[in-house]
Amino acid sequence: MARRWGGWLLWTVAMMTVAGCATAPDDTAGQFVGRAVKVDGRTSYYQVFVPRNAAAAHGTLPVVLFLHGSGERGRDGRRQTQAGLGPYLRQNADSFPGLVVLPQAPNDQEWSGDTNRIALAALDATIAEFGADPRRQYLTGMSMGGYGSWNIALDAPTRFAAIVPVCGAVAAPRAVRPTLVVDDVAHESDPYAAIAQRLKQTPIWIFHGALDDVVLPEDDRRLYAAFQQAGARDVRYTEYPQGNHNAWDATYADAAMWSWLWAQKRY
Numbered sequence: 001m002a003r004r005w006g007g008w009l010l011w012t013v014a015m016m017t018v019a020g021c022a023t024a025p026d027d028t029a030g031q032f033v034g035r036a037v038k039v040d041g042r043t044s045y046y047q048v049f050v051p052r053n054a055a056a057a058h059g060t061l062p063v064v065l066f067l068h069g070s071g072e073r074g075r076d077g078r079r080q081t082q083a084g085l086g087p088y089l090r091q092n093a094d095s096f097p098g099l100v101v102l103p104q105a106p107n108d109q110e111w112s113g114d115t116n117r118i119a120l121a122a123l124d125a126t127i128a129e130f131g132a133d134p135r136r137q138y139l140t141g142m143s144m145g146g147y148g149s150w151n152i153a154l155d156a157p158t159r160f161a162a163i164v165p166v167c168g169a170v171a172a173p174r175a176v177r178p179t180l181v182v183d184d185v186a187h188e189s190d191p192y193a194a195i196a197q198r199l200k201q202t203p204i205w206i207f208h209g210a211l212d213d214v215v216l217p218e219d220d221r222r223l224y225a226a227f228q229q230a231g232a233r234d235v236r237y238t239e240y241p242q243g244n245h246n247a248w249d250a251t252y253a254d255a256a257m258w259s260w261l262w263a264q265k266r267y
Helices: 085-091 114-130 144-155 191-199 218-229 248-252 255-262
Strands: 031-039 042-050 061-067 099-102 132-142 162-166 204-209 235-240
Touching: 031 114, 042 085, 042 114, 061 085, 061 114, 061 144, 085 099, 085 248, 099 114, 114 132, 114 144, 132 144, 144 162, 144 191, 162 248, 162 255, 191 218, 204 218, 204 248, 204 255, 218 235
Parallel strands: 061 099, 061 132, 132 162, 162 204, 204 235
Antiparallel strands: 031 042, 042 099
16 A cells, blocks of 8 residues: 655745755756755755756656666765766756656665655646746656565555566665565565556556666566556567676667657646
């Protein structure tokens, strides 16, 4: 059963990370701006990629929530832009057409529980500040963030127009990391079928490397099979035959993935 957000008091405040006050970004080029969100009295810093000419597209911009992997955890509010989607955005700053919200999980925490509340609060603040289209909210994450994509999607199953989990899984990948799970279905006898039944109406494209020895691809294969068994509306699975754990560079450089993603919309 999805966790309920109601009854938890959320406060959000947008601000520049360094300057400490909200400042409108330069509209002539795509760029990152620092912001912060306050949830239950605790401030967490995050980044927003704002595309060029964002002001002119106010109200129509798509928005992507990106969840980083284990190596980008911390409280500096910047490390999460240095792997995965962040480098791709820098390389394509002049052409990327949407907003991207990049929250940061604290050290030794997973994308679950309070950390997911922070991510969603950052997404809400970005939609309000930059005028994103609420029908065009997308969710993606890599590795630990791939797990988090499932956790957040299960918590908010009607929110996102599409989901792109990259090299994630359902069960803990190793005994030394027992907390890295899709905890919303951890109690289920068949967690793969449970995810498929609850998200079968949401367009999903899963990516994984066949040679991944950090998070084995078996869980994603089982998830894809479960979605097929459930009669999912639009669930795809791409496995890179020669890919190891870094499936994110190839995924975020895939023009077909972006074309598919931007075409999805909630009604």
